[in-house]
Amino acid sequence: DTAVSQTPKYLVTQMGNDKSIKCEQNLGHDTMYWYKQDSKKFLKIMFSYNNKELIINETVPNRFSPKSPDKAHLNLHINSLELGDSAVYFCASSSMAGRGRGTEAFFGQGTRLTVV
Amino acid sequence: SQKIEQNSEALNIQEGKTATLTCNYTNYSPAYLQWYRQDPGRGPVFLLLIRENEKEKRKERLKVTFDTTLKQSLFHITASQPADSATYLCALVTPGANNLFFGTGTRLTVIP
Numbered sequence: 001d002t003a004v005s006q007t008p009k010y011l012v013t014q015m016g017n018d019k020s021i022k023c024e025q026n027l028g029h030d031t032m033y034w035y036k037q038d039s040k041k042f043l044k045i046m047f048s049y050n051n052k053e054l055i056i057n058e059t060v061p062n063r064f065s066p067k068s069p070d071k072a073h074l075n076l077h078i079n080s081l082e083l084g085d086s087a088v089y090f091c092a093s094s095s096m097a098g099r100g101r102g103t104e105a106f107f108g109q110g111t112r113l114t115v116v
Numbered sequence: 117s118q119k120i121e122q123n124s125e126a127l128n129i130q131e132g133k134t135a136t137l138t139c140n141y142t143n144y145s146p147a148y149l150q151w152y153r154q155d156p157g158r159g160p161v162f163l164l165l166i167r168e169n170e171k172e173k174r175k176e177r178l179k180v181t182f183d184t185t186l187k188q189s190l191f192h193i194t195a196s197q198p199a200d201s202a203t204y205l206c207a208l209v210t211p212g213a214n215n216l217f218f219g220t221g222t223r224l225t226v227i228p
Contacts (some may be wrong), residue, residue, distance in 0.1 A: 004159075033216065035218075041219075041221055041223075042205060042220055042221065043160070043205065043218040043221075045216065045217060045218070046219075048215065048216070055215075056215055058205075090159050091125075092159070092162075094216065103165065104150065104162035104165065105160075105162065105183070105207075105216055106162070107159030107160050107161070108159055109158060109159055110157075110158070110159055115156075
């Protein structure tokens with residue numbers, strides 16, 4: 001059983017298109033995240049969702065929007081894709097409530113997005 | 117501005133030696149500090165967590181220290197092996213907010 005799964009693993013698309021990346025976790029965690037990892041391998045947090053509430057949103061263009069239909073899912077929608085959006089996007093989840101607070105985050109395998 | 121810096125972008129070490137990686141942060145007051153390992157083409161995998169009131173944590177060949185005065189954590193791998201070659205990332209959890217911020221990463225290569 002995969003703890004955090006994201007699809008697709010690879011995504012090649014043209015500039016201007018709209019695309020989505022899906023993420024699901026089966027760990028019962030209350031917090032899910034989206035990270036962008038650029039060519040220099042820096043993991044930059046984009047969004048985190050706690051109990052379906054957006055709790056941080058870094059300096060991310062509003063072309064990016066997280067959608068959480070329920071606690072186990074956090075999808076990433078990207079509108080009007082640009083060349084600079086090419087990167088690896090990681091979904092993660094963790095527990096931030098009670099005794100589980102601050103414990104490990106589990107990551108998906110990543111989605112390599114290439115905008116051409 | 118807030119920063120989490122891992123001093124060496126890359127570190128090469130001979131097999132059997134102890135690898136020491138550094139994580140420094142500014143303008144954070146973390147409640148927890150975590151270390152992760154990332155292999156090429158994969159997501160980060162959790163290794164160790166240390167709390168602000170703990171000085172040291174050990175797990176097998178791994179040891180983490182946390183100095184909130186120096187705003188620094190050290191990550192040690194003793195008796196290093198080629199299989200330890202990977203990128204190692206530190207991450208901070210800030211109190212009162214459900215944020216997990218990552219450092220810049222150190223790519224460790226253990227030479228046989």
